[in-house]
Amino acid sequence: MNSKKVMIVYRKELMEVLRDKRTLFTTLLLPVILYPLLIVGFNAIMARQTGVLEKKSASVAVQDSVMNPVSMAIIEKLAEVENYTILPAAGNAQSLYENKDIQAIVSISDSLTASGLTTYQVYIQYDTANEQSMTVYSRLKDKLAESKNDLLHEQLELRGVHTDVMEILDVRPIDTASSQRKMGMILGMFLPYIMIIMLLTGASVVAADLVAGEKERKTLETLMVSGVGRLEIVIGKYLTIITLAMLNLVVNLFSISFSMRYMLSQAGMDMSGASLPLKSIFILLAAMLPLATLFSAILLSLSTFSRNMKEARTYEQPLMMVSMIMAMISFLPAIEMSNLMALIPVINIALLFKAVMIEEYQISHLLITIGSTLILDVFAIWATIKLFKTESILFRSDDDSGGVKAIKKNKASFFSPYNGIVYFSIALLLLYYLGSYWQTQDLWQGLLKTQIIIIALPVLLIIRMLKLKSRDVLRLKAPKLLPAALIPFIAIPGAILVAILAQIINAIYPFPEQYLENLTRLFNMDIPIWESFLIVAVAPGVCEELLFRGLFPRFFEKFGVKFSIIITALLFAAFHLDPFRFVPVFLLGLLLGYLTLRSGSIYLSMFSHALNNGLALFFTAFATQPWIKVLISDSDNLHYWVALPAAIVFGIAMYIFHKTTGEKPCVE
């Protein structure tokens, strides 16, 4: 790589981007104007609203069942409140209150203590769900406190006690939160969300322009025949997007910071000594940099994949939606930063942000966040470079949008990545709403219904509707004897290896108790073992394989066999709606995808899947048997040494499998 040429590309792109009025507006101008307007405006409306409530007239009904000078004095005191009308409570007071014609009902009664003192009880009936009623209550309470003071004074004087006895215990709260932390609390709630969205918005405008825009304007070819290599072009463009994203971020951070400061000082909070939380801002920028690079890489690869800017903006939408939802985690008060959370992109930044703002972050979380984001980042930029070197993607011209018309014309065009994702999303929604509903009704029946109706049936229907041969499309072909015989030696040690990996993950990042309970419930037998074997092992083996190893790989075949295995494995893992098992299920998906696509027979992965699930059932069923203690330790975990023989058997079986199957069957 020629870094000088990278810089030439970078400088030119930056100059060009900064001359684009649209980019300038979204990255620089919008944040500068938006936050002061938003915060100051919001502040003004709030202040006005509270002011209006304070001054708003209210009617209070008073029921005085004492009717002596003391109670009269109390009522007189209440009447001092500006704009408040005090009415004697009539019989219809309750219905007036319900109609909101009066905002509170005060009733005064008295009683006699053992020492002969008359005491007064004042009941205030008000509505905590009504802002005006709340205001009325607090104003009445203040007045009643004054009355109480007056009464006490009177009594003390009467008994010849000096009134300073009233100050005998003076409670004075001291707020230890610095102005910085107060500001941090407020900022930490919504800042991460806004920042992550801003980062994406700022980067996406530029990213779409840089590659898809060049394709659209027909300048990309000119650039590629000039004296610069593809790697230099990609890196130069990549740096441009990161720069703009970070620039956008800095402008946003400072704009928000200044506006908030203004708001706090307006609200009368003590701002003396509270400087801008500069240190926090720098830590946040350091943490945001990897996220900026990750977003930039993803956006750049989307832009490279797209034929024009419009398409690029469409592909950016899902990324935007997912990031928005993940960033919203900062609004949830109960969720705090942990080592596990620090591994999940976007969420880690949102939580770290929150922690930094109240100055309670841990350096380890910061490091895990940066590290895990950087690892993803390397993958994303690698994929972008790879895409940029793929001719068929860089010069994509044929229409493969997969619309209804195109499908009618050519049935195979149904199998586009776009349709694959749509299909997956619909299935996921059905699983989430319908499947979990069925399962709460009756766990076993629900599981079976989910497998058959949501997962398997649509696959067969689609094949029928398209009038395709299910035998060919779904690879329903009899396997050869040797590979089939090898499956137990692949599936069982494979499952053991994955289980041990899950144990290691569990040891580092413990699963929540509740989660483990739910999982055991799945394997707890209150039905005959052959029935649970059918539901937990056979049904998923057949149904899930039809979808994930039969239909789905067809959608992604154009990316090549390797990619389609990886993508379907990712979807397979996501489909289990279980973040704790994502990695193990993903690995299982990779294995199953390989078995089918390599051998050309889906029966092998069905068999393997059933064995894998059956093994878990087997261990649970015989957990109490003494002989199984050889394999399983007391805490229901496999002994770590089991991994060694499992790895050896797995390795040998996979080697023979690979040697005896060809790559041919996956391309038909």
Added chain:
Amino acid sequence: MIKVQNLVKEFPKKDGSKFYAVNDASFIANDGEIVCLLGVNGAGKTTTMRVLSTVFQPSAGTAEIQGWDIRTHPDKVRENLGFLSGDTGLYNRLRVHEFIRYFGRLYSIGDAEINRRMDEMAELLDMKDFMDKKIEFLSTGMKQKVSIVRSIIHDPPVMIFDEPTSGLDILTARNIVSFIRSCKERGKCVLFSTHIMREAERLADRVVLIHKGKILAEGTLEALREATSQTDLDDIFIHYVNRSNLETEVQAHEF
């Protein structure tokens, strides 16, 4: 000099089979010579040129530009090659001199040298009035001149023109044609593609006929006239296309 040897470029089709955009093509273009790649739309002209300019990787065979192999030395190939096509886009937000300087720098030419060449070309092509303008405000003719300067800012010995006059009005097209001639006069090796017979007849020293990715014939116009006993290039072209179709049919019958 351009030397193309058994060049193949295939693209995968959706049904899994392969489409041969360029199929076993071989030809040569010498220094000081204008060679025309002639063929109908979709014959494989643009693909051939994209492979020669290292935008595409060849599937088989290879080619040399000024002695540099396009497979092993793509950087050197690009340094020795000027590329211009009819529908080349420009960076609208850059000024003309910025645009030209950008490409000059990408060829690792020093700024002083870029300025010298830019002044020279601006004088030659009558561009002085708009060197400081933003490209988005230029007319089509002006833009074409900017593209010309961009393509020769590194003074390459080999020039490739992909349908250089397509989509241009007569006056602008004429500028391009005279530019192509001037390249030859300066001893450059010129390869240009077109589907317009007249253009080929007017400009080319030699013609390479390409059809469905295959080279049908190659030679000077006189040689082709003699071989086919036709005088018009149109007729020569049709003669070869018919013969090639016939051959395909015969082959089909043999199997």
